[in-house]
Amino acid sequence: MRGRVLAVASLLLSGCAATYYNPHITDAAALDRQRIIDEGYCTQVASGAVAMPEVRHYQSGVQNYQITGSARTYGSDGYSANSYYSGSVTAYPSSGDAFSAGVANGMNMGAALRAGQDRKQVMQGCMYSLGWTTDKHVSALNAPTPAKNKTQNEEFFEIALAGAEAGDPQMQTRVASAYMEGKDAPKDLDKAIHWLKKASAQGYSDATFQLAYIYTGQVESTYADTQMMLLNLGKAAEQGEGMAQSMLGTMYYSGSNGLSKDLDKAVEWYMKACENNDATGFLGMGSLYALGQGVDKDPIQAHRFFIKAEELGNAEAAQYRKLLEEHMTEAQLREASGSTN
Numbered sequence: 001m002r003g004r005v006l007a008v009a010s011l012l013l014s015g016c017a018a019t020y021y022n023p024h025i026t027d028a029a030a031l032d033r034q035r036i037i038d039e040g041y042c043t044q045v046a047s048g049a050v051a052m053p054e055v056r057h058y059q060s061g062v063q064n065y066q067i068t069g070s071a072r073t074y075g076s077d078g079y080s081a082n083s084y085y086s087g088s089v090t091a092y093p094s095s096g097d098a099f100s101a102g103v104a105n106g107m108n109m110g111a112a113l114r115a116g117q118d119r120k121q122v123m124q125g126c127m128y129s130l131g132w133t134t135d136k137h138v139s140a141l142n143a144p145t146p147a148k149n150k151t152q153n154e155e156f157f158e159i160a161l162a163g164a165e166a167g168d169p170q171m172q173t174r175v176a177s178a179y180m181e182g183k184d185a186p187k188d189l190d191k192a193i194h195w196l197k198k199a200s201a202q203g204y205s206d207a208t209f210q211l212a213y214i215y216t217g218q219v220e221s222t223y224a225d226t227q228m229m230l231l232n233l234g235k236a237a238e239q240g241e242g243m244a245q246s247m248l249g250t251m252y253y254s255g256s257n258g259l260s261k262d263l264d265k266a267v268e269w270y271m272k273a274c275e276n277n278d279a280t281g282f283l284g285m286g287s288l289y290a291l292g293q294g295v296d297k298d299p300i301q302a303h304r305f306f307i308k309a310e311e312l313g314n315a316e317a318a319q320y321r322k323l324l325e326e327h328m329t330e331a332q333l334r335e336a337s338g339s340t341n
Contacts, residue, residue: 157184164195169204172196176210180219189220200232205241208232212244226258237269242278245269249284253293263294274305279312283320290324299328303336 025031157178163171172195178184179192193214199207212232217224236244249269255261267288273281286305289298302324309317325333
C-alpha cells in the first residue's frame, strides 16, 4: 500500500476520466491542444468558478478556437439547452470546515452523490457547448434528420433513444437522465432505472453511479435503499468511477452508511480516486497526510495533494492548503512547491 501511495504522490498526475472528440477539428495537434484548453476551462465551470461558455460556432478552415465566458442557458443533462447553471457545486456542506475535522465531517451521502452527478453533467454540458462529444464516431452527418415540427429537446431525445435501443451505454445513460429529470421526456424513475441497469451491465460506470444516486432517495424518497445505494456505489468504484471511489474512501474514513471505519480502505479508495483524477480523492489524501491518519503525517505531501485538488476545481482545497501552510516551515513550503532556492 505504501509503495502505491508514494508512486501516486510523486506523480499527482493522470488523464481525465472521459475522452472528448471534436469532428470540427481535423488537425491532430490542434485537436489535442484545444482539448487541453477546453477541458481546463470546463473543469472550472463544473466547480462554479467561471460561467458556462456560449455555444461555439465553428468556421470553415479554422483549426483553433479560444473561449468566450458569457453565461447562457444550457441543460444539465449535457445535450439540451433549456435551463440555467449557476453557483458552486460541492460534495461538502460547508466550505469552512477545516481539514482537521476530517473530510467526512457532516457529509450527507445523498447530497454528495447529487453534487458529483451535477459536476459531471455540467462538465459534459460545457464540453458539448464547445463542440466536443464523448462519442469518437460522431459526425454532423450521422444523426437522423428530425421532423421540423418537433422541439429541439424532442429531437435530441429521439436521437438518444435510438442509440439506447441499439445498445449504446452512453445513450442509454442519457435517456435515463432525461427520465430522471423529466426535461426531455416525462419523468419516470422506473424507466430511468431500466436504462441505467442496461448501461451498467456493460460496465458503464456513470450509469452505475447514477443508480447509486437514485437509491439515496434524493430524486424520490420512495426509492431510498441504503443497501442498493452501497451495492451500486461499490460497483461504480470497481468500474473505475473516481467520484464513487472517493465517496467510498470518505465512508470508510468516517465509518458511515453501514460501513465500519477502516483507514486502510479509506487510503486505498482515495488513492484509486486520485489515479482517476478525482478532485475529492486528492482532497481526502491531503487531509489524511495532514492528520497522519492511515498514513504517516507529512505536511509536504498533504500540501501537494491539496494543490492538485485545487487544480481540479475543488473549492475547499485552497482553504485546507492555507490552513496547513500556517503550520509549515519555509523549508517545507519550498520543498512542497518544488523550489530549490
